[in-house]
Amino acid sequence: MNGKSHHGQPAHAYLPAIGFRRVSRFYKPEKAALFDVSFDVLPGEFVYISGSSGAGKSTALRLMYGAEGPDTGAVLFGGHDLRNLHPTAVALLRRRLGVVFQDYRLVPELTAAQNIALPLEVDGVRHAEISVRVEEMLEAVGLPGIGKELASSLSGGEQQRVAIARALVRHPEILLADEPTGNLDVYNANFVLDLLEEKAAAGTTVVLATHDRMLMAARPHRVMAFERGRLLGANHSQAEAIAAPCVPRAG
Amino acid sequence: MLWTKINHITRRAGRGFLRRPALYLVSVFTLAAAFLSFAATVTAAANLDHLLSRWLGSAEITVYLSNDVIQERMGLLASAVSDISGVAAVKTRTGREAREDLALGLGDQGDMARTLPETAFPASLDISLTQAAARDQKLRNELAQRLRRLDMVSSVETYDDWFERLSALTLVSRMAAWGLGLVALAVAILVVAAVIRTGVASRAKEIEVLRLVGATERYVRLPFLLEGILQGLIAMSLALLSLRGLTSYVEGVTGQVLPLLGSGALVRLPAIACLVLLLGSCFAGFIGALVSVGALRRA
Ligand SMILES: Nc1ncnc2c1ncn2[C@@H]1O[C@H](COP(=O)(O)OP(=O)(O)OP(=O)(O)O)[C@@H](O)[C@H]1O
Ligand SMILES: [Mg+2]
Numbered sequence: 217m218n219g220k221s222h223h224g225q226p227a228h229a230y231l232p233a234i235g236f237r238r239v240s241r242f243y244k245p246e247k248a249a250l251f252d253v254s255f256d257v258l259p260g261e262f263v264y265i266s267g268s269s270g271a272g273k274s275t276a277l278r279l280m281y282g283a284e285g286p287d288t289g290a291v292l293f294g295g296h297d298l299r300n301l302h303p304t305a306v307a308l309l310r311r312r313l314g315v316v317f318q319d320y321r322l323v324p325e326l327t328a329a330q331n332i333a334l335p336l337e338v339d340g341v342r343h344a345e346i347s348v349r350v351e352e353m354l355e356a357v358g359l360p361g362i363g364k365e366l367a368s369s370l371s372g373g374e375q376q377r378v379a380i381a382r383a384l385v386r387h388p389e390i391l392l393a394d395e396p397t398g399n400l401d402v403y404n405a406n407f408v409l410d411l412l413e414e415k416a417a418a419g420t421t422v423v424l425a426t427h428d429r430m431l432m433a434a435r436p437h438r439v440m441a442f443e444r445g446r447l448l449g450a451n452h453s454q455a456e457a458i459a460a461p462c463v464p465r466a467g
Numbered sequence: 468m469l470w471t472k473i474n475h476i477t478r479r480a481g482r483g484f485l486r487r488p489a490l491y492l493v494s495v496f497t498l499a500a501a502f503l504s505f506a507a508t509v510t511a512a513a514n515l516d517h518l519l520s521r522w523l524g525s526a527e528i529t530v531y532l533s534n535d536v537i538q539e540r541m542g543l544l545a546s547a548v549s550d551i552s553g554v555a556a557v558k559t560r561t562g563r564e565a566r567e568d569l570a571l572g573l574g575d576q577g578d579m580a581r582t583l584p585e586t587a588f589p590a591s592l593d594i595s596l597t598q599a600a601a602r603d604q605k606l607r608n609e610l611a612q613r614l615r616r617l618d619m620v621s622s623v624e625t626y627d628d629w630f631e632r633l634s635a636l637t638l639v640s641r642m643a644a645w646g647l648g649l650v651a652l653a654v655a656i657l658v659v660a661a662v663i664r665t666g667v668a669s670r671a672k673e674i675e676v677l678r679l680v681g682a683t684e685r686y687v688r689l690p691f692l693l694e695g696i697l698q699g700l701i702a703m704s705l706a707l708l709s710l711r712g713l714t715s716y717v718e719g720v721t722g723q724v725l726p727l728l729g730s731g732a733l734v735r736l737p738a739i740a741c742l743v744l745l746l747g748s749c750f751a752g753f754i755g756a757l758v759s760v761g762a763l764r765r766a
Pocket of ligand 2: 273274275318394
């Protein structure tokens with residue numbers, strides 16, 4: 217690349233882990249879920265995506281793991297534009313990710329352990345090693361010994377922690393977490409956030425979507441504040457983000 | 468790594484099987500029934516074919532002699548006939564011998580035949596033909612004509628109409644085998660496709676998650692294809708085992724008749740045919756699964 221990228225933004229000396237370039241996403245023509253959003257997430261960074269309900273946080277994450285594509289603009293993942301990639305290449309990129317979905321997406325008819333094992337099976341990890349790593353992860357999220365329970369029989373908070381375990385079990389380069397503490401009590405929320413910060417300190421890029429100002433205040437990291445699909449400023453300090461008025465959701 | 472992948476894919480296929488065993492059993496037995504009717508027809512055709520070729524191989528012309536022919540002249544006639552080209556061997560049979568043959572054939576009721584007068588059984592020459600002559604209908608007819616012109620001869624039986632009937636039956640059974648083969652193939656594909664379709668539907672969530680954690684389409688689809696192949700394979704194995712039992716049973720029931728038909732035991736499907744059938748059943752299961760998995764929407 218020369219001095220400027222073809223999107224008209226200064227090229228960085230490093231490749232962003234994730235880059236949005238003037239991304240818009242319209243589910244309905246008159247209302248943008250995301251509008252003209254550009255930002256970079258740097259490798260090893262811990263960033264919040266904040267905003268009130270309906271601001272576009274989950275949409276931004278879905279674009280990051282390629283569940284859907286932008287209507288305009290480009291989403292870059294490790295320097296690759298997802299749109300230009302063959303589905304198999306997208307699948308391979310997803311193996312570098314761990315995703316905690318807002319609705320967990322556990323497979324209800326599989327056990328907790330089988331759910332957590334899915335990414336490792338996709339990665340082709342040996343079965344003996346899988347059981348060890350799954351049990352380690354269950355312990356790390358504070359659920360030792362529940363591996364044999366069916367996912368559908370777990371409480372909401374337990375399901376959320378199984379989802380976190382599944383996202384972390386392959387030691388991903390990038391962790392995308394959508395309200396990962398939404399269903400947890402303060403004690404367990406802190407337990408999980410400690411774990412995520414530990415991962416970030418070890419080099420994992422963490423993108424955490426939340427509307428929880430208390431959380432962001434307690435654990436300061438860069439905040440990308442969204443409001444009705446627009447990014448207010450990618451380089452907010454957490455102080456500015458917290459000070460920003462809470463915009464009621466339109467409509 | 469490859470082995471590990473195969474292991475995971477097999478486990479996933481097994482999980483599908485264990486989750487809905489009843490459905491899979493129904494599918495496997497339906498397929499097995501279709502395969503069995505096909506394989507049984509193939510076996511029947513093979514047996515008719517075998518019978519036909521044995522008849523061809525031992526093809527005979529029986530020359531019935533007039534009652535007044537004496538033993539000496541029979542011998543002369545036999546040696547003269549054996550010089551004719553196309554004739555492999557000639558056996559003479561007196562009226563007494565013919566009566567004894569029948570008596571032996573009747574078994575327990577044999578004594579009844581022995582009370583009949585010897586003269587009720589005409590003496591005959593049993594002429595076996597060479598392979599070439601046996602398969603050449605024109606040559607056989609010419610030979611029969613020549614024999615009929617001899618003045619000691621009362622009639623000549625070439626068994627042509629029997630031969631034609633058996634040929635026709637063999638043809639019909641072969642066509643039936645082909646037809647049933649196509650039906651079995653269609654049944655297998657449709658049944659497997661239906662079962663796999665419900666499997667895909669009931670595992671929609673798992674498929675979605677697999678894609679989200681980076682599974683390739685191949686990884687998502689392979690277990691279903693494997694399930695389809697296994698259904699076909701298990702069903703055909705069942706069908707072939709049942710056919711073995713069925714063949715032995717038929718042999719037991721018809722044990723008395725088979726030797727009279729000139730064949731000691733029923734022909735069983737050779738190993739190579741069984742292998743082809745097993746491969747065919749895998750293919751049918753694969754295609755059935757492919758139909759359903761092909762409908763899987765890409766993520
Ligand atoms: N699949 C969809 N079809 C139609 N509209 C959608 C869809 N997904 C999201 N939206 C709309 O896009 C907007 C942003 O939704 P999004 O889920 O990204 O919000 P969010 O910031 O994650 O909210 P929350 O905090 O409630 O999870 C909302 O107005 C929502 O109604
Ligand atoms: Mg959301």
